[in-house]
Amino acid sequence: MSSFMNMACIGDFDPFTASIPATKVELTVSCRNLLDRDTFSKSDPICVLYTQGIANREWREFGRTEVIDNTLNPDFVRKFVVDYFFEERQNLRFDLYDLDSKSDNLSKHDFLGQAFCTLGEVVGSMGSRMEKPLIGIPGRKCGTIIVRAEELSNCRESVMLQFCGNKLDKKDFFGKSDPFLVFYRSNEDGSFTICHKTEVVKNTLDPVWQAFKIPVKALCNGDYDREWWSHFIIHDFIGQFSTSYREMSRCQSQFHSYEYPFNLQTCYQVTLLSCLVDMELTFLDYIKGGYVAVSYCNPSQPTSLHYMSPYQLNAYAMALRAVGEIIQDYDSDKMFPALGFGAKLPPDGRVSHEFALNGNPQNPYCSGIEGVMEAYYQSLKSVRLYGPTHFSPVINHVARYAQSVKDGSQYFILLIISDGVITDMAQTKESIVNAATLPMSIIIVGVGSAEFNEMIELDGDEERVSSQGRFAERDIVQFVPFRDYVDRRGNHILSMARLAKEVLAEIPDQFLSYMRTRGIKPGPCPPAYTPTPTSTPHVLVPVP
Numbered sequence: 069m070s071s072f073m074n075m076a077c078i079g080d081f082d083p084f085t086a087s088i089p090a091t092k093v094e095l096t097v098s099c100r101n102l103l104d105r106d107t108f109s110k111s112d113p114i115c116v117l118y119t120q121g122i123a124n125r126e127w128r129e130f131g132r133t134e135v136i137d138n139t140l141n142p143d144f145v146r147k148f149v150v151d152y153f154f155e156e157r158q159n160l161r162f163d164l165y166d167l168d169s170k171s172d173n174l175s176k177h178d179f180l181g182q183a184f185c186t187l188g189e190v191v192g193s194m195g196s197r198m199e200k201p202l203i204g205i206p207g208r209k210c211g212t213i214i215v216r217a218e219e220l221s222n223c224r225e226s227v228m229l230q231f232c233g234n235k236l237d238k239k240d241f242f243g244k245s246d247p248f249l250v251f252y253r254s255n256e257d258g259s260f261t262i263c264h265k266t267e268v269v270k271n272t273l274d275p276v277w278q279a280f281k282i283p284v285k286a287l288c289n290g291d292y293d294r295e296w297w298s299h300f301i302i303h304d305f306i307g308q309f310s311t312s313y314r315e316m317s318r319c320q321s322q323f324h325s326y327e328y329p330f331n332l333q334t335c336y337q338v339t340l341l342s343c344l345v346d347m348e349l350t351f352l353d354y355i356k357g358g359y360v361a362v363s364y365c366n367p368s369q370p371t372s373l374h375y376m377s378p379y380q381l382n383a384y385a386m387a388l389r390a391v392g393e394i395i396q397d398y399d400s401d402k403m404f405p406a407l408g409f410g411a412k413l414p415p416d417g418r419v420s421h422e423f424a425l426n427g428n429p430q431n432p433y434c435s436g437i438e439g440v441m442e443a444y445y446q447s448l449k450s451v452r453l454y455g456p457t458h459f460s461p462v463i464n465h466v467a468r469y470a471q472s473v474k475d476g477s478q479y480f481i482l483l484i485i486s487d488g489v490i491t492d493m494a495q496t497k498e499s500i501v502n503a504a505t506l507p508m509s510i511i512i513v514g515v516g517s518a519e520f521n522e523m524i525e526l527d528g529d530e531e532r533v534s535s536q537g538r539f540a541e542r543d544i545v546q547f548v549p550f551r552d553y554v555d556r557r558g559n560h561i562l563s564m565a566r567l568a569k570e571v572l573a574e575i576p577d578q579f580l581s582y583m584r585t586r587g588i589k590p591g592p593c594p595p596a597y598t599p600t601p602t603s604t605p606h607v608l609v610p611v612p
Contacts, residue, residue: 091352092220093191095148097133099164099202101211102140105178110138111166113180115213117148120159122565127161135167140211149220150187154351155572157394157565158187162213164202181210188397191217191352219352227287228344229316230279231266234337236307244271249338253288263287279342288313309338316343349583349590351576381560383515383550385441387485390564391511392437394572395481405432406443409462411451419454421461456491459484463499463510470506476588479579480508487516490523497535500526504533504540509578511571512547523547542581546574 097115105111114135118127133144152158164180171177181202190198196217202210236247248268252260263286269275284292292314381389396402409421424432425443427450434440466482490496500510512527514520526533528543553566582588 091152091350093150093152093187093352094218094220095150095190096144096216096218097148097162098141098143098214098216099211100141100214101209102142102164102202103166103180103205103208103210104140105166105180106168110140111178111180112137112168113139113142114165114167114177115142115144116163116165116174118161118163119150120161122156122562125561152187152191152217152219152352153569154188154576155394155569157568160185160187160190162215164210164213179204181205181213183213185215186394186397187217188394190215192398194400196352217352219350225284226281226346227284227313227317228279228281228342228346230277230341232274232276232339232341234274234339236273236275244273246270247272247275249277251287253286276341281346284313284345292317316340317345349580351580383487384485385444386560386564387513387515387550387567388444388483389437389441390568391483391513391571392440394568396437402436403433404436404440406434406440407432407462407465408444408447408451410454410457411447412454413451417452421458422465423451457486457489458492458495459486459490460492460495460499463496463503466508467499467503467506470503470508474507474586476507476583476586478507479582480506481575482508482510483513484510485513485515486523487514487518489518493522494535496526497533500533500545501535501538501540504542504544507579507582508544509575510545512545513567513571514547514549515551517551520547520549542578542585543574544578546571 095117097117099113099115102111102113112135115133117130117132119130120127130150131146131148133146133148136142136144150158161182161184163174163182165174166178166180168177182204183200183202185198185200190196197214198216199212199214202213204210231249233247236245246268249264249266250262251264253263254260264280264282266277266280269277293312392404396404406425408423408425411420411423412418413420413423423429425440425447426432426434427446434443462484463482466480470478470480503510510526512523514523524547526545527547528540528545532539532543533545534540548567548570550563550567553563553570555562555566
């Protein structure tokens with residue numbers, strides 16, 4: 069092993085921001101009261117899972133369960149393991165057949181029924197257990213399908229480590245050393261990959277480095293016995309030692325390092341002061357425990373972008389549907405209060421930045437995304453769109469809901485769709501800074517051809533939003549211009565899928581950042597076979 073192991077790769081390294089594969093979910097299928105298609109015995113059912121492509125909407129067979137003989141109430145043993153993406157609408161179709169021969173051709177067997185759903189609908193159900201009636205045979209009751217989702221454990225542990233050194237070698241001519249540690253994990257091909265670098269402790273031979281947290285997957289990829297090397301480095305190489313995660317977790321705390329190349333006359337010591345193992349909670353842990361609530365808002369300016377074509381959705385409607393169809397899978401009652409602002413209201417023409425789209429201020433709730441769309445279209449016929457574009461009123465509106473449920477039992481997502489310049493930028497920044505302490509996220513979609521420099525400024529990826537010297541506690545804003553995701557061939561389904569994938573990708577991490585910083589744990593999973601959905605109040609959806 070080289071003494072420096074390519075020092076060019078030793079920069080700022082954050083294992084938590086590295087690309088992590090999609091969460092894998094295991095689906096278990098059961099059925100009750102299937103049709104009996106056999107004359108002298110009961111059916112011999114098999115379940116076939118199909119997934120749907122985003123672009124061409126074509127159904128493709130994903131896999132099949134085993135066949136269970138002579139039963140109308142099968143509990144299939146063979147599972148379906150699928151990748152789960154919160155930000156995508158993953159359509160699923162389950163077909164049931166009664167197998168009458170050994171042929172793989174499904175057309176040669178009796179069809180028993182089918183069910184359609186999304187993967188989000190399954191994991192978003194209480195306890196990640198979805199029950200639906202089977203359909204597909206007119207005039208017949210085909211029974212019920214039960215699908216359960218369970219996130220596969222994939223080395224979700226993280227570990228907090230702290231090291232100190234003792235009597236390290238003096239390398240500086242006029243002072244003591246400035247040591248730091250660099251950690252590498254061994255790969256299967258014999259090479260090494262950097263996985264952490266400590267801070268530099270100045271002018272000491274007895275350094276105590278700050279504790280650091282790192283995913284176990286980054287340390288050893290789940291192989292607890294995999295070798296793990298550390299180099300002590302100043303500007304000159306001091307020494308090295310090797311260990312493993314299993315050895316550290318057993319509190320084997322004394323490590324000895326010999327001066328390179330292993331001069332046995334000189335021995336330096338590094339001590340593991342603490343090794344605290346923690347289980348990283350995931351987004352699905354909270355979903356299964358009954359967390360997440362939904363909120364929409366979409367302010368706009370008076371332009372032809374609201375034009376209602378009989379042939380296709382306008383940009384606002386596409387953005388609203390793209391995000392709403394995914395979010396609604398995680399809402400128990402599918403009732404969304406829909407608000408609008410930036411319009412003159414009848415009969416007196418007063419300007420409002422907070423009105424019910426359905427015209428009922430006492431009950432602004434709409435049934436599902438279709439109800440929201442209908443309220444949006446009806447509002448365009450009854451109000452006169454009017455600038456300026458104020459974001460802060462609707463952010464504050466959602467924040468009032470979020471302020472009342474800071475225990476983590478609900479999380480609010482505010483969707484703002486706009487084609488113009490923000491006219492209350494200072495107030496909007498202040499509202500975002502205040503909202504960053506609450507269980508909420510904000511999605512801003514820019515439609516049209518305008519410049520969106522101010523909206524980009526609100527997206528805290530590069531620098532946190534600040535107001536009057538205060539910085540936002542978390543990055544809760546995601547901005548995207550819709551035009552960047554429009555399919556050039558006019559495929560609106562693909563455009564909406566691209567938009568939803570982009571704007572929703574950060575939501576799980578924003579959700580987890582709120583829960584983790586406040587020490588909020590997932591609620592207990594409900595007992596099996598007790599799907600009693602609770603009616604969780606959700607929030608908002610403005611438009612015009």
